[in-house]
Amino acid sequence: MEIQEALSKLDALQRKMIAYNHALGLIDYDGATAAPAGAAANRTETLALLSEESYKLSTSPETVELLDFLHENSAALDETHRRIVGNMYDEMNDMRRVPMAEYVEYQRLNAQSQDAWHQAKEKDDYALFKPYLEKMIAANRQLMRYMKPDLPTYDALLDRYEKGLTRERCDAFFDTVRQELVPLIHAVNAAPQVDDSCLFGHFPIAEQRKLSDYLMDVMKLDRAHVGIAETEHPFTTAFTKYDVRITTHYHENNFSYSMYSVIHEGGHALYDAHPADELAYTVLGCGVSMSIHESQSRFYENIIGRSRGYIRLIAPKLRELFPSLAEVSDEALYRALNKAMPSLVRTEADELTYCLHILIRYELEQKLFDGQLSVDDLPAEWNRLYREYLGIEVPTDREGVLQDMHWSGGLFGYFPSYALGSAYGAQMLHVMKQTVDVDGALAAGDLSPINGWLEEHIWKYGGLYDPGVLLEKALGAPFDPQYYVRYLRDKYTELYGL
Numbered sequence: 001m002e003i004q005e006a007l008s009k010l011d012a013l014q015r016k017m018i019a020y021n022h023a024l025g026l027i028d029y030d031g032a033t034a035a036p037a038g039a040a041a042n043r044t045e046t047l048a049l050l051s052e053e054s055y056k057l058s059t060s061p062e063t064v065e066l067l068d069f070l071h072e073n074s075a076a077l078d079e080t081h082r083r084i085v086g087n088m089y090d091e092m093n094d095m096r097r098v099p100m101a102e103y104v105e106y107q108r109l110n111a112q113s114q115d116a117w118h119q120a121k122e123k124d125d126y127a128l129f130k131p132y133l134e135k136m137i138a139a140n141r142q143l144m145r146y147m148k149p150d151l152p153t154y155d156a157l158l159d160r161y162e163k164g165l166t167r168e169r170c171d172a173f174f175d176t177v178r179q180e181l182v183p184l185i186h187a188v189n190a191a192p193q194v195d196d197s198c199l200f201g202h203f204p205i206a207e208q209r210k211l212s213d214y215l216m217d218v219m220k221l222d223r224a225h226v227g228i229a230e231t232e233h234p235f236t237t238a239f240t241k242y243d244v245r246i247t248t249h250y251h252e253n254n255f256s257y258s259m260y261s262v263i264h265e266g267g268h269a270l271y272d273a274h275p276a277d278e279l280a281y282t283v284l285g286c287g288v289s290m291s292i293h294e295s296q297s298r299f300y301e302n303i304i305g306r307s308r309g310y311i312r313l314i315a316p317k318l319r320e321l322f323p324s325l326a327e328v329s330d331e332a333l334y335r336a337l338n339k340a341m342p343s344l345v346r347t348e349a350d351e352l353t354y355c356l357h358i359l360i361r362y363e364l365e366q367k368l369f370d371g372q373l374s375v376d377d378l379p380a381e382w383n384r385l386y387r388e389y390l391g392i393e394v395p396t397d398r399e400g401v402l403q404d405m406h407w408s409g410g411l412f413g414y415f416p417s418y419a420l421g422s423a424y425g426a427q428m429l430h431v432m433k434q435t436v437d438v439d440g441a442l443a444a445g446d447l448s449p450i451n452g453w454l455e456e457h458i459w460k461y462g463g464l465y466d467p468g469v470l471l472e473k474a475l476g477a478p479f480d481p482q483y484y485v486r487y488l489r490d491k492y493t494e495l496y497g498l
């Protein structure tokens with residue numbers, strides 16, 4: 001085989017894989033948005049069949065021969081193709097170690113587990129989900145044994161979402177967070193509380209939908225390529241950079257929950273929509289890791305979306321849509337939208353206490369995978385940790401252990417990326433401000449300079465570099481969690497007059 005011939009086969013293979021992923025992703029997305037409740041079993045069968053085809057494609061003798069050849073000749077490839085081949089070669093070998101029947105069975109279990117979680121959460125009945133959770137933990141333990149036999153299971157799970165991340169590095173990060181932020185949270189709790197009553201009332205969903213459109217415009221999301229729908233749990237999915245979907249969940253009694261979901265998912269969507277065009281139909285045409293993804297979504301949600309400048313920018317629109325805010329000042333809105341108080345639900349948590357929600361999940365996951373905690377004891381342990389770290393009682397499993405969809409879909413080891421992403425974002429702001437007038441951009445109502453910096457340093461690279469390499473290139477220095485700690489300390493010291 002000649003190199004040129006192999007590269008055109010590689011191109012065709014990637015396009016086919018992306019088409020399979022498009023179909024699988026769309027069926028999944030449909031299940032969460034529009035499909036009638038009784039369609040779940042049918043969907044599960046379709047997903048299992050397509051997953052089988054997708055598995056066969058990525059492990060077929062032709063694929064193995066092609067990737068073996070290109071891997072052997074990687075010195076003759078340009079940087080982008082070397083990276084594509086390296087990633088596909090590793091992935092293929094990971095996949096080949098998993099027996100096909102087990103892989104297909106896992107896809108089926110995954111769909112059933114998500115369906116059971118939906119029902120369990122709706123009925124506030126953990127017992128409906130428990131057997132599936134147990135099977136998902138066992139299945140993921142087995143998958144990691146096949147795929148990454150040299151790594152301890154929980155390290156293997158962390159590595160899946162952030163290449164190179166280990167429990168040791170996570171522990172070091174969470175130790176800093178625990179030491180520095182827990183005293184700050186205690187000081188905030190002891191200070192006079194901010195009044196956020198203006199956020200509560202009646203906010204018609206029709207008006208909130210208009211707000212979503214407006215927020216997406218402010219972020220400069222191209223609506224020709226980014227859609228929005230409504231789901232129980234907000235998420236973003238990208239089929240290619242040209243077709244990105246975000247979802248939100250409206251609460252009629254408080255507009256801010258959906259508002260920050262839209263800004264958060266919008267941050268993911270900006271990243272998904274902006275890898276360089278030449279990466280679009282390659283395996284590098286998406287975000288490189290979950291924590292870099294979360295650094296973008298949480299940067300927009302909190303660092304931009306909860307800043308004084310941003311709230312001043314959108315306040316006139318809020319007053320136009322919601323008459324109850326007519327007399328509320330910009331500063332009162334800023335304070336209300338930044339109120340910090342221990343709460344039950346992660347996705348509705350404030351910027352300061354948020355990382356404790358992650359810390360709790362991080363500790364529980366390790367115990368579940370180390371065999372120190374059974375699924376029977378999980379709800380009680382969940383509730384105990386909320387009491388210990390956040391000082392609150394969990395009244396129902398729906399607001400406790402059943403609140404997140406992650407574990408039902410096998411996303412173990414994913415949660416730390418939310419906290420790491422937040423910390424990456426704080427350091428990005430520091431570096432961005434050296435060349436971009438962030439406050440000026442917000443005052444002018446034109447976020448292009450902010451998007452421009454993110455596109456130049458993060459988005460356009462897609463999956464071209466490992467997350468650690470990309471981050472250090474963007475920051476011009478190694479990652480340092482002190483930027484995150486300092487950002488939160490400065491913000492909340494001022495807000496609460498500490």
Ligand SMILES: [Zn+2]
Pocket residue numbers: 264268294297
């Ligand atoms: Zn996210």
